[in-house]
């Protein structure tokens with residue numbers, strides 16, 4: 001928090017000071033979040049959603065209730081505000097006892113309740129504050145009126161680490177600022193940032209006419225547009241609370257802010273997708289299932305953190321090239337990420353196991369701090385030992401179904417496929433994506449049959465999984481790959497175009513720009 005005192009070392013000391021540390025022998029400190037929000041009797045949003053999200057993400061969550069709503073899938077029938085003194089009693093009770101890593105706020109329905117929250121946060125400082133400025137329910141019911149706007153602007157936002165308004169809330173906080181486009185969202189994020197929060201996430205789910213939902217993240221210097229395909233479902237009640245409490249949970253576990261936001265967005269997207277057909281209640285806004293990640297059905301619930309758009313610029317490392325250019329894997333990976341790589345694979349064919357493990361661990365740290373996925377080529381043992389996000393295997397490596405049983409439901413598995421039959425098998429065996437190529441001739445992999453753009457298209461057409469193209473791809477031909485007519489082709493995987501180059505950072509930036517200018521964007 002910015003000015004209420006307490007620990008103010010974000011983000012440099014964040015990892016080292018939080019979460020999971022053993023305080024004395026046999027005592028384990030569990031990451032802890034406090035949610036200060038309203039109760040939803042239908043349990044899709046509010047306190048109930050926050051508790052479920054934290055449980056699903058492995059974080060303890062305590063709850064201070066500000067209001068009780070009579071609410072179901074048809075809407076909000078009635079709201080009962082708790083007396084501010086009693087909200088204060090609850091706050092004192094838990095803040096004086098627990099060591100919260102993060103406080104997350106939801107429905108703060110009156111100025112008096114915001115006042116008691118501010119007073120208690122001043123008395124009991126916490127490390128981070130996530131503010132979801134809840135104002136109107138999904139069904140259109142006002143949950144916090146315009147009277148709270150000035151205390152939000154003047155006193156709550158300045159001490160928030162991140163605020164997560166939707167476009168209507170952002171507009172209200174900015175006195176009616178019109179937000180109709182992603183460009184408007186960027187302007188709004190900038191103006192909100194000037195009010196004092198360290199990070200701003202403006203959620204664009206309510207913007208019309210886009211097949212993607214775009215959220216705009218601003219850290220005071222840089223913007224990130226986080227896109228995901230819209231899920232056609234009535235079960236969207238509670239998405240805002242879920243996103244904010246997942247951010248809080250990930251921060252409590254030690255994530256950087258960008259990583260927490262990316263994981264939270266994927267969590268919401270995957271929960272919506274998993275739950276799109278469930279039927280709870282008879283109204284227009286159904287709840288979704290926060291515990292999809294715990295289900296064991298291999299086809300539907302595996303990839304709790306995998307977003308196919310991450311395949312956009314897939315950087316595959318190569319030890320020979322790093323040696324040739326005299327740089328470490330870690331430096332190469334860092335430069336690739338800084339240049340725009342959206343996923344990293346360590347493909348170190350000649351590395352000694354022990355040395356590879358140490359390098360892989362360092363790369364995991366870098367990737368986590370940037371919110372970028374890291375996969376290991378072929379080596380299931382290294383992937384498990386360094387807790388990578390998953391593996392990429394070929395047709396002559398361990399079979400995918402066995403890899404899945406070794407890695408469990410949450411890890412990402414990619415598999416190389418040159419034919420429609422292999423693509424179908426990969427899906428049946430529980431892979432998350434396929435890599436298809438060599439699209440063009442390459443010197444990086446010996447004796448590798450080239451399948452061309454036509455072969456790639458055939459594989460994409462047959463694949464139920466997202467596809468990334470590989471083999472001989474670089475700045476000069478990336479556009480021709482992205483322009484093949486295949487909606488599941490999500491990006492390109494490259495080795496030499498990034499790593500057999502003088503400057504990885506420059507090449508990654510150029511390739512990222514080329515891909516963005518070609519047909520598909522994330």
Ligand SMILES: Cc1ncc(COP(=O)(O)OP(=O)(O)O)c(N)n1
Nearest residue numbers: 377392393394395416435436470493
């Ligand atoms: C994204 C991606 N696609 C394909 C490959 C090739 O993997 P594989 O067939 O296992 O060959 P090797 O990489 O082991 O030579 C890949 N690595 N990444």
Ligand SMILES: Cc1ncsc1CCOP(=O)(O)O
Nearest residue numbers: 438442444471472494495496
């Ligand atoms: C690993 C792999 N699998 C198919 S082609 C290939 C090599 C890709 O390397 P480059 O991007 O340098 O052509």
